[in-house]
Amino acid sequence: MHMDAENKSNEKTDQSQGAKPDIFYKVDIVVIGAGQAGLSAAYHLKREGIEPGKGFVVLDDEFGSGGAWQHRWDTLTLSNVNGINDLPGLAFDAVVDKDDKGLQANVALPKYYEQYEKTFDLPVIRPIRVTEVIERKGRFLIHTNGVQFSARGIINATGTWKTPNCPKYPGWEKFKGRQLHTGEYHGPEEFRGKHVIIVGAGISAVQLLGEISKVTSTTWVTRRSPDFRHYEFNPELGREAVAMVEERVRQGLPPKSVVSVTGLPITPAIEEMLNSGKLDRLPMFDEITENGVRWNDGTTMDADVIFWNTGFRHSLDHLAHLNLVTEDGGVVMAGQLATQVAKDPRIHLTGYGPSASTIGANRAGRAAARELIDFLQLK
Structure with missing residues (x-):
């Protein structure tokens, strides 16, 4: 304009002397x-x-x-x-x-x-x-x-x-496969034939897990247990969630997402995934290795891709x-x-x-x- x-x-x-x-x-x-x-x-x-x-x-x-x-x-x-x-x-x-x-x-x-x-x-x-x-x-x-x-x-x-939030776990730089965040995702076909570890407990992680699991093998890993709830989201619940987030920011605390307050409503698509076992999750790993991830008890898992849906x-x-x-x-x-x-x-x-x-x-x-x-x- x-x-x-x-x-x-x-x-x-x-400006330095003589600079415009x-x-x-x-x-x-x-x-x-x-x-x-x-x-x-x-x-x-x-x-x-x-x-x-x-x-x-x-x-x-x-x-x-x-x-x-x-x-x-x-x-x-x-x-x-x-x-x-x-x-x-x-x-x-x-x-x-x-x-x-x-x-x-x-x-x-x-x-x-x-x-x-x-x-x-x-x-x-x-x-x-x-x-x-x-x-x-x-x-x-x-x-x-x-x-x-x-x-x-x-x-x-x-x-x-x-500004994606991508926590860098120990061994991050050792991994020989691909790591990406939600913001870099284009579609499930790019993962065909690869084992994908999907990290995150939010709605994006669940939606993309559903897509990717249709074309290749996946493992779902979350830091906290996913908060699935049997309810139909409505304006009243939305207002309650917004009020809780508002209370935090008025106190100068970092805002939480509305979903972190409301949980994940069990839609027909999520119900199907729960019944199929696609949403069986593992706790968060402790270390990234050259070929995958490792937990504190020594358990390891190989992976081609670590997909961070971490907000x-x-x-x-x-x-x-x-x-x-x-x-x-x-x-x-x-x-x-x-x-x-x-x-x-x-x-x-x-x-x-x-x-x-x-x-x-x-x-x-x-x-x-x-x-x-x-x-x-x-x-």
Whole structure:
């Protein structure tokens, strides 16, 4: 998008003598990330009267629309995807035929997001990666690998997809086979004829175990016993789970996933896997060897692939200089929906903690936009 010259700031970063100083474009608010939470925030900022381009911009490090959805595996379709919610103002089925259950999520969602950005003429700039944010003279300097920005407030909506959590057990570097994380998965066919150890007790681990076990031999390993529950997920249970996650982040504790609170509902597909023995799990191994894994009692298992479905951590490294993280490893959150950073109300984290779900991201985008506008007295 075009940035008006009058928005250029005279703020300069420290440079060695004779070096050309960085020029920062001044806006009121920078939204970092154009996934569900970022687009929701952008929609509400514009709806509240903040001028796109001058009042706010959205910075996205992808080459196209769709956030993390564009990187999901090909076998994730509209028939088995978990949690598609309409963005505010434009229904998903107004853009994509939701009855086409075979349509890949990594095609359908990017199409929807792209149309959403066009429909509301949102000021998304891409590809541009935020490398760090620092505070200076009452404003935030947003350093990127492209244009630099200066803002009064920040809505961070970077999600988790770019920061996989992959615990490196002893012997990690010795393994001669392949190790990969959920974010690198493309489909089960790449594992055909290989023995795959699948690590993790979440919904992704179970879903992908189901896929991969249809084409090759698998072993399921988890640190804790999987929490299967006989219940049908409903809005009331969802609200209870979100409330528990919200309580943690308001105390500055690292957020837990909603699934860690609700457990895994036993769907017909999971019931079938339980009955077939595919979900017979082993406790977590203690060491990785050249050819597989080893437990403390000396038991070993050979493997061609170790597949880590061990979740993601929130992508907040670019905010490190703002010293938001507590000794407990979380951020103390405040505000109506716990999107506001208590230490600095000019910063909102959406898609963090209780707003990590797709429906939560929508509500968080609205709350963050309105609270930040009020705090900065932009209206």
